[in-house]
Amino acid sequence: MSRITVSRTLRAASVLTVTAVVATACGGSGSTTAASSGGGKDLHVYAWAGEIPDSVIKGFEKETGIKVTVDTFDSNETMSAKLNSGASGYDLVEPSQYTVQQLIGQKLIEPLDHSKIKGLDNLADKFRDPSYDKGNKYSVPWIWGTTGFAYNDTCIKSATSWKTLFDGKYKGKLYMLDNMLAAYIAGLQVSGHRATSTDKDEIAQATSALQKQKKILAGYNSTNYPQLLSSGQACAAEAWSGTAMAKVVQSNKNVHYVIPEEGGSIWTDGLAIPKGAKNITSAYAFINYLLRPEVAAKATDDGASASTNQAARAHIKDKKALENPAIYASDEAIANADFLLDPGPAMQYFQQGWTKVKAS
Incomplete structure (x- = not known):
């Protein structure tokens, strides 16, 4: 086979551009700080279609004032080719696990600065130190x-x-x-x-x-x-x-x-920062936002996907999803x-x- 396509949820190749909702960043515990350096108040994301719900994007924009533009792909190979072209213009990409390995080898994604990330301890154990990216050095799992x-x-x-x-x-x-x-x-x-x-x-x-x-x-x-x-x-x-x-x-x-x-x-799709990303502060702000349990729960409630965030389970409203093996397979399974x-x-x-x- 000439490619490894993983279009697991019948995701169409579409492009979604989310209009900014400019607002003053919220204060208080758990809020995400608006970008103040590393590229201003924009964020360009390249993700699987349908895997980052609109509610997540809009909530992040409202809280931070950062304008988010999301382009979507239907295969890891399409995403990798864009990065290999050298002029992707993206600040975050969403590769699957084996593609993280490939992008690391090709030096197309940056090591993450863990001092800028909050909430990794919310991840389920199997996603904190995965075999494909030991220590989550290059990626933060989002859904699985x-x-x-x-x-x-x-x-x-x-x-x-x-x-x-x-x-x-x-x-x-x-x-x-x-x-x-x-x-x-x-x-x-x-x-x-x-x-x-x-x-x-x-x-x-x-x-x-x-x-x-x-x-x-x-x-x-x-x-x-x-x-x-x-x-x-x-x-x-x-x-x-x-x-x-x-x-x-x-x-x-x-x-x-x-x-x-x-x-x-098991497969997982996670967030990584590509080489040449301009809006680094915005990228880390978004990663931190997605690591919050109440936000990660929306991956299930609004996206019908299993969240890698163990702490999010308590916030999921659709309790039937937690019992559906086609979303959340049991630990035993x-x-x-x-x-x-x-x-x-x-x-x-x-x-x-x-x-x-x-x-x-």
Whole structure:
């Protein structure tokens, strides 16, 4: 595969420009100080579409007087290409975990000054020192989710394993995500390996499993698979947690989202400061604002996403979201889940294998 696209919540490629609400910065405990140096009172953000709710942007503008402009992307690769062009003009970007690794290696994002950040201790333990960015040196996780699968119990009574998606009895009623590394999560784990494997032989075993599986699939689908599950057209499908899947799980009692017993994976999207950012003070002010529990709760209430902020859970109004596994997977469910990391030189093995899978 030539790219690693992670459009988990069916996010459209759109551009949102938020009009400034100029106001005097609020005082008192927990308020965000308006930018006074490092680029004035502007902030340019490049983020996944729909992941930073309008309510968050407007609240920040009202409190600080900082004008926020948000451009959105639909893949990490689009965002990385913009940064590689050398003239992005952004003060904050929102890469996924493996892209943080890539941007660090390419020296396209700045190390964070933790003396300017307040609230990192609000993050859940698994996001405070993640494997892809030890010590949160370059990024602050904002939202998170999982890769697992969903099934319709009118077709499949119960399912807990990736083996369900490789079972010939459901031929023509199974779907896999049309995404190379997402497919290899299942291929590797059903073969007894970790999703983070970079071993050539293990990847070859996963390739063989995916080639055999393709014969029983209805197709690869990264767009409307939640609706196919809801209608019963699909018995089971590999799935990303998030808005679209969560809505179907909530509205259709027959559809269930599960993290497979083999592990599945965890993804996260976080904030980083790109090289050449001009409005540094505004960037840190925004990071601090998002780390406040009552603000982070809006990622769930207004964005239907799981917040990385453990302290935010007490402020979430939609309590059903906390019980929806397609938003918040339980700690037990993700105990064996891996953060999907940048495979580095092993990418060639995945690309070569995926070409074979698609051609089989």
